[in-house]
Amino acid sequence: MTENHQGANTRFVHAGQEFEPVTGAVVPPLHFSSTYAQDGIGGLRNGYEYGRGTNPTRDSLQAQLAGAEFGNHAFSFSSGLAAEDSLIRAVLRPGDHIVLGNDAYGGTFRLIDRVLGAWGIGNTPVDMGDEAALAAAIEKNQAKLVWVETPSNPMMKITDIAKVAEIAHAAGALLVVDNTFASPFLQQPLTLGADIVVHSTTKYIGGHSDVVGGAVIVKDAELAEKIGFIQFAVGAVSGPMDAFLTTRGLKTLGVRMRTHSENAAQVAQWLRERSEVERVLYPGFEDHPGHEIAKKQMSGFGGMVSVQFNGGESAARKIAESTKLFTLAESLGGIESLMNYPSEMTHASVKGTELAVPVNLLRLSVGIEDPADLIEDLEKAFTNL
Numbered sequence: 001m002t003e004n005h006q007g008a009n010t011r012f013v014h015a016g017q018e019f020e021p022v023t024g025a026v027v028p029p030l031h032f033s034s035t036y037a038q039d040g041i042g043g044l045r046n047g048y049e050y051g052r053g054t055n056p057t058r059d060s061l062q063a064q065l066a067g068a069e070f071g072n073h074a075f076s077f078s079s080g081l082a083a084e085d086s087l088i089r090a091v092l093r094p095g096d097h098i099v100l101g102n103d104a105y106g107g108t109f110r111l112i113d114r115v116l117g118a119w120g121i122g123n124t125p126v127d128m129g130d131e132a133a134l135a136a137a138i139e140k141n142q143a144k145l146v147w148v149e150t151p152s153n154p155m156m157k158i159t160d161i162a163k164v165a166e167i168a169h170a171a172g173a174l175l176v177v178d179n180t181f182a183s184p185f186l187q188q189p190l191t192l193g194a195d196i197v198v199h200s201t202t203k204y205i206g207g208h209s210d211v212v213g214g215a216v217i218v219k220d221a222e223l224a225e226k227i228g229f230i231q232f233a234v235g236a237v238s239g240p241m242d243a244f245l246t247t248r249g250l251k252t253l254g255v256r257m258r259t260h261s262e263n264a265a266q267v268a269q270w271l272r273e274r275s276e277v278e279r280v281l282y283p284g285f286e287d288h289p290g291h292e293i294a295k296k297q298m299s300g301f302g303g304m305v306s307v308q309f310n311g312g313e314s315a316a317r318k319i320a321e322s323t324k325l326f327t328l329a330e331s332l333g334g335i336e337s338l339m340n341y342p343s344e345m346t347h348a349s350v351k352g353t354e355l356a357v358p359v360n361l362l363r364l365s366v367g368i369e370d371p372a373d374l375i376e377d378l379e380k381a382f383t384n385l
Contacts, residue, residue: 008068008185009254016063017247030244031056053232057240061247062215065205068184068250069197071217073224075231076243080180080200081107082236083214087198088112089234090226091174092144094120099137099173100147101128102354103155106347108147108178109355125354128159129289131167138171148194149178150187151294154306154342154363156281158290161297165193174223180204180333185257187298190219201246203333204303207256211245213238256335256368260303263374264366268305270375276315276385278360281306304332305364313359315385316341320362322381325374332365337374339364 006014019026033055036048048054058076065074077083088111092098098112102125112123126137128148138146146168150159161177168175176196177189183204189197199205201213218224231237238246268282283294284301294301309315319339320328326339330346340346342357350356366374 011067012064012185012253013251015067016060017251028057028060028247030240032240051240052235052237055237055240055243057247058238058243061238061243061250064247064250065199065201065215065217068205068253069179069217070188070190070219071197072219072221073228074215074217075224075227076201076238076246077214077216077231078236078238078242079212080198080202080214081111083198083200083216084108084111085115086230086234086236087176087196087216087227088116088121088145090230091223092116092121095122096120096145097122097124097141097143098145098147099124099126099134099141099143101149101152101157101159102126103152103157104147104149104355105153105178106342106349106355106357108149109353110349112147114349128164129157131163134164135167135171138168138173143171143173145176146173147176147178149181150297151181151283151290151302151304153181154281154304154340154347154357154361156283156288156290156304156306158283158288158294160293161189161192161194165195169193181304182298182302183253183257183333185254186261186300186302190217192297195220196223201249202331204257204260205250205253205333206246207249207253207334208245209331209334209336211242211249213242213246257300257303259368260366261300263368263371264303264305264364265301266371267364267366267374267378270378271305271307274382276310276382278308278310281308281361303366305366307362307364308358308360309362309385311360311385313343316360316362318384319378319381322384323377324380325369325377326364326381332363334365335368337365337367337369 034051062074174195177194197217199215340363
């Protein structure tokens with residue numbers, strides 16, 4: 001897989017998608033086979049031996065993901081958390097330490113703190129916008145991995161990737177960026193100095209709420225070898241059908257992200273003008289603390305909006321249970337609009353910690369429906385307050 005400087009939509013559509021040579025089919029065929037015939041012992045055909053190690057459909061997706069993120073190597077997993085787990089086990093050992101954002105996704109924190117913590121991996125949450133605190137936390141703990149989400153889930157904080165990369169590298173640490181919220185269409189962390197990009201491909205890359213998956217993308221060959229070994233040895237790989245659906249979703253990422261972003265901007269502005277609303281968290285607003293950084297490192301502000309209500313927890317719960325077009329559900333990034341109450345849903349695992357999400361907050365994943373209809377749906381729900 002080589003770096004490709006074509007435009008985003010061209011990369012999404014064509015990377016790893018060579019036509020099938022026998023029939024000329026423009027869509028690569030879906031390979032379900034779990035094993036492959038050998039021409040004698042050790043006589044592999046194009047390197048294919050067993051489905052856990054290699055599969056043509058997964059290989060096609062991995063080439064596409066590498067092209068999308070300007071990486072040289074990509075690895076597709078059965079879920080975003082499987083991707084994160086495999087990455088961490090590939091590069092860290094018991095006794096090593098991770099510095100992560102103090103508003104990290106609940107599932108990521110649970111994995112690092114409760115699962116990998118029992119394996120001997122330590123962690124320190126820190127405000128990624130506080131450069132002195134970040135540098136001190138890395139130095140104090142001799143951290144080998146710095147973990148960033150930008151925009152963060154669900155507080156929509158923006159982290160300066162290039163600056164954090166500089167701080168991490170000065171201390172000998174690797175920088176991981178979770179690029180799920182922005183997607184490769186709006187942001188490419190490897191070009192800004194990150195060493196590793198992770199995705200829940202379930203979200204914007206898949207884009208249709210019909211497949212679960214994860215990905216790790218890197219430039220460095222040595223890192224790729226370590227991650228590839230864990231992918232093969234542990235086996236949390238994406239299946240052929242999952243890989244196919246993810247590939248199909250990624251091809252339309254650009255056109256979807258434009259609409260997600262346009263709709264989110266309109267919904268965020270409408271919410272901001274409502275007296276029932278305490279605060280709208282959206283990096284597209286000029287007074288958002290991370291707006292200028294987002295403008296610098298993103299090509300748009302994305303489809304995610306978080307909102308806090310003056311009426312506290314009860315108001316947030318009433319709205320969450322009153323909408324029709326905004327479906328109350330986990331996840332995000334699909335073509336349909338979703339609403340989530342993080343305190344009791346996606347981030348329940350961090351309740352009682354410094355990563356806890358405010359109880360008056362809702363997270364909106366703004367879909368590609370007509371924005372006037374989405375606003376009307378919210379307006380009707382507001383009548384219940």
